[in-house]
Amino acid sequence: MIDVRLQHEPIDVGSSYQALVNAKFGAVNMFVGTIREWTGEIQTQTIRYTAYKEMAMKELSKLAHEVEVKYDADVIVIHRLGELQLTDIAVFIGVATPHRAASYEGSRFIIEELKKTGTYLERRDGYGSCSMGR
Numbered sequence: 639m640i641d642v643r644l645q646h647e648p649i650d651v652g653s654s655y656q657a658l659v660n661a662k663f664g665a666v667n668m669f670v671g672t673i674r675e676w677t678g679e680i681q682t683q684t685i686r687y688t689a690y691k692e693m694a695m696k697e698l699s700k701l702a703h704e705v706e707v708k709y710d711a712d713v714i715v716i717h718r719l720g721e722l723q724l725t726d727i728a729v730f731i732g733v734a735t736p737h738r739a740a741s742y743e744g745s746r747f748i749i750e751e752l753k754k755t756g757t758y759l760e761r762r763d764g765y766g767s768c769s770m771g772r
Contacts (some may be wrong), residue, residue, distance in 0.1 A: 639706075639712040639713070640699065640703060640714075641657065641713070641714045641715075641716075642695060642698045642699045642702050642713075642714075642715045642716075643715070643716045643717075644689055644691060644694055644695065644698075644716075644717050644718075645716060645718060645719065646718070646719050646720045648718075648726070648727065649716050649718060649729075649730045651668070651670060651727065654668075654714050654716065654730055655668060655732065657714060657732075658712055658714060658732045658733075658734040659734070660712060660734060663712065663735055663736055663741075664736055664738070665734065665735050665736070665737055665738040665740070665741040665742075666732060666733070666734045666741060667732070667733050667734075667735075667738070667741035667742050667744070667745040668730065668731070668732045668745070669729070669730070669731040669732075669745050669746075669748075669749050670727055670729070670730055671727070671728050671729040671730075672725050672726060672727055672728060673685055673722050673723065673724050673725060673726050673728055674724070675724050682724070683723075684721055684722065684723055684724075685721070685722050686720065686722070687717070687718060687719050687720065687722065689717070689719055694717070697755065698715050698752070701747070701748050701751050701752065702714075702715050702748065705744040705747060705748060708744070709733070709740040709741070709743065710735060710736060710740075711733050711734060711735045711740065711741070711744050712732075712733070712734040713732070713734075713744070713748070714730065714732040714733075715729075715730070715731050715732075715748060715752075716729065716730040729749070729752070731745050731748050731749055732745070733748070
């Protein structure tokens with residue numbers, strides 16, 4: 639099972655977790671990325687995420703598929719769009735696998751690749767714009 643979404647609505651972590659619960663899996667790893675106030679010396683009050691939706695969905699789906707195949711996993715990737723405030727959830731990554739090590743590795747792979755290659759997502763925070771990973 640793969641569920642990849644870009645959405646303006648808040649991410650419901652509880653229902654996303656429930657969608658990953660499956661009797662064949664012994665591990666569910668969830669990464670929840672929130673908006674923080676400080677990035678180095680830059681103070682953030684709000685962030686606005688926009689996306690090239692077709693490209694973003696293609697790339698996120700590709701990452702999720704890689705994890706699904708490599709780890710026999712169920713995968714959920716949700717990224718918020720629009721204006722987010724401090725502590726709002728910007729991204730949810732959930733990976734369910736038979737064993738815990740694979741769920742950790744799969745989740746980490748997705749967020750690290752998203753940060754490296756997520757140029758299809760832009761954020762604007764009052765200090766200009768930059769790609770997701772910057």
